[in-house]
Amino acid sequence: MTDPNPDLLRRYFRGERFQVGATLERRIMDALADDPRVRPRLWPRRLALRAVVAIAVLVILAVGTTLPVAATTSPLASGARQILSTVGMSPVVERLMTTQRQATAAGHTVSLVGVFASNAQTIIILKVAPAAPPGSGWFKDVRLIDASGAQVEVQQGEVTPDYAWMRLAPIPGVGSAPMKVTVEVSASFGASWTLQFDTATQGRFLPKPAAGQAGKDAVAFDSVVAAPGALAVDLTTRGATLGSFCPGEPADPLGPTGVSASCTHEIPSLSKDHGADAASSAGLWVYDANGNPLTNISPVTISVDRRMLAQQELLHGGVWQLPGPGQYRVVFTAPDGATLERTVRVEG
């Protein structure tokens, strides 16, 4: 037996792994000297390719469908509303006032085309027109600055020549009071764009649907939040493994040294025939009263950490475009095909 004696522990912590890198000091110095706001973190190391699908789906919507725009007292400018509707997201930002929805620099106009902000996450979609040449780096850096001047952490994102989709940490205090939020985008060729929006209204926590069983999986809802234009559902399952929802993931996704893992579901096709197929696929789905699957604003992500792994638990979370008030079916399909279905009612 090798005892973890203090000398061994001290030697361990003196190891190269724990030595600060040469660039960190300069990085902090730059951030301090440059601005009170921190320089944006490095763009996510492993981008979710499936996020591109989310954007593509929204673009397809603009061509193929006409989405109802709910009557609203939102102060969102009509021009902004039109831009949002072009990607099928007009209802999503009814809750937002955009005070500076687009900006132009170096011949490119960057527009804020979609925002979803909750106490769990922030999702932003930007569009650049005309599209930037591939590899031109129009989206080199991005900062989301809250009302206090603090930067909101970027957690995941994807960039195409004409769109950028990103998921960020929640904006502090987003649930307490309206506030002005600034989005700064800078390109590698020197151009930069500054946009602003005000959070105006808040989503509502709907009553949690009853927990239940889907085959061998126990299902418990953590939260269901309805915002004007968006429905966010989070639930925890116990029983199934990450690999059973995300083909290709190892049975033990964390391995001996992993801390946490997540995978992202693909956005389902919007064709009407896909609804029935989708329900037979393992995962989390939301349907309207006519049985049509709602469009994802943010792809469903399934995640696990070591504690949850030990409990055979998984977190499932997604955000869907909410056409308006009404009844919606939330369906969880277990890997063995068993389903749990709950109805949520969104009031006007």
Next chain:
Amino acid sequence: LSVRFTDRTEVFIALIQPLLQSAFALAMVMLGDRPAAEDAVQDAALKAWRNAWKVAGSSSPPQSWFLTIVANQCRDTRRTRWWQVLRLDEMPENPQSDHAERVTAELDLDRAMARLSREQRALVYLRYHLDMQPKEISTILSVRQGTVKSRLHRALRQLRNEMAPGSKEETDD
């Protein structure tokens, strides 16, 4: 701290720079991922700057104060849901060295440390590398002194169990 900060660079030199190594190591211990640890320390440094005025009137030593910010930042990072798999650095499979026994012990420790929770790893680091007392650790990790002692005891016991002969096969994939 008697320094009156007049600009940000001075803040960094006076306050953050001497603590950077211990702050980074703490973040690395808690997060197990170098880029994530660097991000956490950077964010913590900015928060430290914004709150630098507080430390002047604080009874906490600057190290405890800053490491508390770093630990909180690491916890905030942990709360995020959208991580990919984070893994500790790859470990050599066949160490060849005159100090093979020592290296083997360190590899065993490496594996055993990976089995601890982040809070436990932070406890062990603060206690055995920075030689902090439970009171100071309790401030940094925002837990009671008694909790520090009990969690430390459990962490060491778990380390011993993990490093015991026969447990290696269970921990290797």
